[in-house]
Amino acid sequence: MPNLEHPAYPAADLLHLESLVPCRESQVSMLLSIFGERQQFSFPSIFIYGHTSSGKTYVMQTLLTTLQLPHVFVNCVEYFTSQFLLEEILSQLQSSSSDAEQTCPVHCDTLNDFVRLFKQAVASRELQDQTLYIVLDRAEQLREMEANILPAFLRLQELTDRNVTVVLLSEIVWELFRPNVQCFEPFTMYFPDYSIGHLQKILSQNHPPEYSADFYSAYINILLGVFYMVCRDLKELRHLAALNFAKYCEPVVRGEANERDTRKLWKNIEPHLKKAMQTVYLREISSSQWERLQHDGGEPGQLKGLSAHTHVELPYYSKFLLIAAYLASYNPVRTDKRFFLKHHGKIRKTNFMKKHEKTSNHLLGPKPFPLDRLLAILYSIVDNRVAPTANIFSQITSLVTLQLLSMVGQNDQLDGPRYKCTVSLDFIRAIAR
Amino acid sequence: GCFVFKPSTKKRRSSEKTAHDFRSRSDDSEDTELRFVTCQSLWNQIKSETEQIQEDLNKQLLDNLVSFLSRSHSEFQEKTTEWTCRMKFREIPTAALVLGVNVTDHDLTFRGLSDVLQDNITPYIALLEAKDCPGIKNLMQKLVGQLMNCDTDVDSLEDEDCVQVSQNRIRCSMSSLISWYENVTKKTDSETPSKKRNSSSRHWQSPPVVVIFKDMESFTTKVLQDFIVISSQHIHELPLVLIFGIATSPMIIHRLLPHSVSSLLCVELFQSLSCKEHLSTIIDKLLLTSRFPFKLGEKVLQVLINIFLYHDFSVQNFIKGFQLCIVEHFYSQPLSVLCCQLVDVKKRVYSLSHDQCENIRRLPSFRRYVEKQESGKQIALLTNDSFLKEETQKLLEDLYVYHENYVSVLRCLHVFTSSLPKYPLGKQIRELHCACLENRVWETEEYESSLQLARMLNKTDLVTMLQQCVEILMSSSGKEFDKTVEKLKEFLTQFQNLEEASQERDVSVSSQKELQKKTDLYHLQKTLLELKESRRSKKLTKFEMLRFEVVDYIDSLVRKYLVPADNRTLHEIVYFNAATVLRGHLNAAPRTALHTALNNPHWYLKNQALKCDGGGISNKAPDICIVYKLHLECGRLINLVDWLEAFSTVVMAAEEPNADAASSDEVDDIIHARFIRAVSELELLGFIKPSKQKTDHVARLTWGGC
DSSP, rough: OOOOOOOSOOOOHHHHHHHHTOOHHHHHHHHHHHHSSSOOOOOOEEEEEESSSSHHHHHHHHHHTTOOOOEEEETTTTSSSSHHHHHHHHHHHHHOOSSSSSSOOOOOOOOHHHHHHHHHHHHHHTTSOEEEEEEHHHHHHHHGSTTTTTHHHHHHHHHSSEEEEEEESSSGGGGOOSSSTTOOOOOOEOOOOOHHHHHHHHHHHHHHHTHHHHHHHHHHHHHHHHTTTTTOHHHHHHHHHHHHHHHHHHHHHHHHSOOOOOOHHHHHHHHHHHHHHHTTTTTTOOHHHHHHHHHHHHOOSSOOOOOOOOOOOOOOOHHHHHHHHHHHHSSSSGGGHHHHHHOOOOOOHHHHHHHHOSOHHHHHOOEEEHHHHHHHHHHHHSSSSSOOHHHHHHHHHHHTTTEEEEEOTOOOOOSEEEEOOOHHHHHHHHHHO | OOOOOOOOOOOOOOOOHHHHHHHHHHHTOOOOOHHHHHHHHHHHHHHHHHHHHHHHHHHHHHHHOOOOOOOOTTTHHOOOOOOOHHHOOOOEEEEEEESSHHHHHHHHHHHHHHHHHHHHTOEEEHHHHHHHSSSHHHHHHHHHHHHHHHOOOOOOOOHHHHHHHHHTTOOOOHHHHHHHHHHHHHHHHSSOTOOHHHHHHHOOOOEEEEESSSSSSSSOHHHHHHHHHHOOOOOOOOOOEEEEESSSSSSHHHHHHHOOOOOOOEEEEEOOOHHHHHHHHHHHTTTTTSSSSSSHHHHHHHHHHIIIIIIIOOOHHHHHHHOOOOHHHHHHHGHHHHHGHHHHHHHHTOOOOOOHHHHHHHHHHHHHHHHSSSSSHHHHHHHOOOHHHHHHHHHHHHHHHHHHHHHHHHHHHHHHHTSSOOTTTTTTTTHHHHHHHHGGGGGGGHHHHHHHHHTOHHHHHHHHHHHHHHHHHHHSOOOHHHHHHHHHHHHHHHHHHHHHHHHHOOOHHHHHHHHHOOOOHHHHHHHHHHHHHHHSSSSHHHHHHHHHHHHHHHHHHHHHHHHOOOGTTTTTHHEEEOOHHHHHHHOHHHHHHHHHHHTTHHHHHHOGOOOOOTTTTOOOOOOHHHHHHHHSSOOOOEHHHHHHHHHHHHHHHHHHHTTHHHHHHHHOOOHHHHHHHHHHHHHHHHHHHSSSSSSTEEEEETTTTO
């Protein structure tokens, strides 16, 4: 295992850091060597990518805080406009420089202002000799801001002429970012997924104080055995581990088994975890409901999940409208005459059979249809006469707002609006009953 | 909004003006003022009643929600440092509130909800609607604005502060929200107990911030995702609780949010009462009661129920329709002044004017009544006002008694019919009510078949039904039911006696046993045949006799009390029966109206000259009508030149019967201009649009185009 070594930082700090970031030592040492010493200029921009919960944010944060490097940490989802983002960076800079003093709100509309204010802020903090790190989490959001933001951050060192390094964290690869040809290429770095061994190690690390590490590690082993197939998200796994641990401990608490009796414990927990995978993991029932169930010792069967409530009660004509929309979406126009006309004449069987498409229309998805066709089908499937009242039309609109229908190409209302039916066959079957 | 419909009448105007409106139209009577006042007071009564009902119905749901909310952040309150809490991911507590598709009713529920929350849980509530939040930025703005304002509502003292805040442009970000929250909670903490207000003492130290998404379906995925991601990062500093108002099914959560986002939520499901049950309660409490003098006729009720069931499922709209009925009744019926509580009737009857007496004499039901009287009384009724008034009062009292009895007997009958297989008379009491109002219910086939079925009921059912009937009749205010109750009780005791008697003889059982003994197929068949024969010819058992008696008795009650209201004298005073008016108001048909206006202008313009016969196109009609009629004959694409030709032919036809050759090849400029104008009017109405396929053609947008 590569021990973290760097001449610029005390060995104790590095050791502590190493204990905090298990399974990410190589990445950390790589980063450290890029960062260099405190006053050395570093690479202008670093791009780190990797899958969800592969420790990007966590590693950066622990690295910067344990070594006490000056840094600014911003989440781009939270500061959704460039103005917010820039102002937030500046205000974090200011607040860390003068804690007691109430920071006045900064106004920063453009990048030009930002560079100017940034220089001021850096000067007031008196850290010209140290590298300042600006970490932009969820950097993929930057692409949706003004076109100059991303290139400017990549070259911030050059623009401000200060010792600053921008670190971009993202879940997608750099190729999807590259704004234009001339942009500065950052140093890209990949954080690979944790392997099952890694997960085991990390999860076992913080065991509850009441139980031994071995006991908890055995539990994690079982947990991973069940969940690793479907979920590799560390956060989620940790959450699930915490939720189900009480159940695992139950035999021990009752005195039926001791901590070493792994087989017995496994028998107890395994069906429980499987049930958890079908319910809590999918968020069919919430974790607090799950805990209450565990506490009361009830069966999860009595609590219906979210998807159990699929039935939607609709008014009479809404039902027919929806059915008509479904028919219009999935039947080709040329069959309308055959299906909905009383005297459609003879079906030319051979011809029809020959043309019959191999692929089911359900595989192709719903097709758009004009309003007139919807109404025509409606009139033919409803037994009694339907007057085209305002209520019928408003029902179509309400079906659109309920997302049961969707409007296609909503540029012009007058221009014969076209709709699509977005519900499934099962839904229609339930309604048609 | 969806399923929206705005009742199109004069409501919510200033009261004086409405009173004036009442007078201006109904010139034939001077009771307008009184009618207006009666109408208002009646409506207020009904309104408060409906609000009460709705509150009661929502109580269960709201209680559940309140307990959920108070539970949701209890961990946050206690600040536990237990291992599980540390390890567990902090999810955002979320209530998924399934409210049904009647979106118009949701407002009321949400208002009730926020009131209850404000009283019990937290002052910090934000109500968000999808139409205000097309992007995350707008959402944050709305949220921050609402939260900070609601704070200022509570703290009216710190007005200067809030003005300052609004002046220097609040930064609508989560961090500003967090600092605001810290400030607010700190303030309530530091306040001395003496200064502590009433409201804050009911809430906890750090009350949760409740964000309500009124119409979850309409929010865009991105906005919701971003908001949830952002707020989940700050859940430790800002105890948020989300409430999703869902109209369809909770599946929408999974459809809108990917797993990575929905795993940040801790969703619990709450379901509101079904709107059909809601309607049943409303009908039960508003219509099937003698508390309110105003009644709905069968057709009107049918219209309202149909709109509810076929179109919108909205209880609000039903009540609005009911309100419209009240207004319309008091507005159009001069005698509605007598539609008041029984105590006031006497006074009002005696203060009727001569004109009003004439109005009474003109009522069809009264005429029928007069015809049945002997000649001396007939003359008195038709000539003597004071005699008429006396008689009217008596009749109105009769009508009142009829109502009381009607409702009780209707409920009894419903007890019977609602337990029959296949429900020949309907499952709901409203269906039965409609059937009874429509015509003599005992003459219908359904009634006949339900009686047949009732004659086959088993004993336990019958006894429980009879007991229910006794309860209903006992609780009713009608005075005539003493004897009926006695009779029913007698039936009950007879049943009881029967039970004792039947235990002694078990003839049929023994024959059954015999049957089990036989194994030979031939013998078995024979005995079965015998059994069948004997059963057919067997005299009715005592129980069956009694059952017949009971059913016959119920039948006699129905015949006596459930007479349709149309047959009652003076029913016009309290029954509103103008279904066509109501339908015109509530179930508008814009296409039909437009077509009528353009096809038959006489209908609206009332100009004799426009009265046309058959399919011919009159040249006296407005230009747009001519153009419209001509365009009906065309296909999807209309050639403008041909159209103009046809138009000018129609117009010229009458003006210059002896048209010269000169005018035929060159169209008059004025006619050309009129044509262009009419065509652009049609375009404005959305009948046609310019086509890109052919330059000198326009495309039809309406029927017949395809």
